[in-house]
């Protein structure tokens with residue numbers, strides 16, 4: 001299988017700054033892949049290397065099985081694209097189409113895809129930020145790329161603009177195109193991505209489906225005395241599965257073990273006043289992986 005993206009052991013230094021540290025990730029055909037991490041984690045640097053805009057310090061990038069630097073199957077929106085403010089959206093795309101040798105008919109197709117056909121004749125300067133971003137996606141789609149790379153596509157958008165962009169990305173994914181998008185917004189990627197790679201301080205710290213990342217359920221236990229209950233739980237489950245948070249124990253384990261655990265805690269002389277199964281909060285997973293809180297804005 002020729003993977004759209006296969007990054008191996010990528011390292012990028014800017015002088016003394018290690019921006020990307022032996023990062024490996026793969027994007028599979030037809031999936032929407034979320035490249036998630038806090039600001040400064042190394043996402044843009046990785047995408048710039050992938051697009052051939054930056055030279056890596058070491059490591060390898062293969063696109064569709066090739067490492068010869070051919071970026072023809074790739075369309076990207078990586079920085080605010082430079083459009084002419086006094087031209088309409090349609091005219092801007094026509095300029096780009098001419099410049100890239102793309103047929104004029106593609107302009108109408110991509111305007112349609114991003115939902116700007118009606119407003120295609122309006123001046124770019126009059127567009128909302130969300131429309132400007134969508135025009136950027138339209139520009140990236142002109143060449144009908146097999147892989148679309150979007151760097152923080154919802155950055156700065158209001159909630160309605162974010163929702164439009166999410167719907168657009170979902171549609172693009174559903175139509176069979178492979179999409180790689182970066183974001184620091186956890187809520188955003190969990191809504192639209194098939195798989196997620198989490199990057200922290202230049203390293204990929206997890207790569208999984210959203211459900212896999214969340215990793216099942218958590219048993220929430222209130223028992224007295226709590227430190228003793230934590231000891232007993234650690235003996236039963238292993239210390240790495242026990243956390244004390246907000247006056248309760250959070251135990252990473254299967255829901256079926258609830259009754260057994262209750263029995264063991266009571267048998268150890270503890271007073272158990274609450275025991276319930278909760279879904280693991282992805283926010284918390286992100287925090288554990290990166291040491292930083294995600295942003296709730298898009299959740």
Ligand SMILES: Nc1ncnc2c1ncn2[C@@H]1O[C@H](COP(=O)(O)OP(=O)(O)OP(=O)(O)O)[C@@H](O)[C@H]1O
Nearest residue numbers: 014017018019037038039040041042043044045046
């Ligand atoms: N041209 C540069 N020169 C020096 N350091 C840089 C340069 N570009 C990025 N960095 C540093 O590299 C690290 C990774 O930056 P990068 O922009 O790739 O992160 P990011 O995850 O995309 O974050 P953001 O979303 O804030 O852009 C940061 O510490 C940043 O300060």
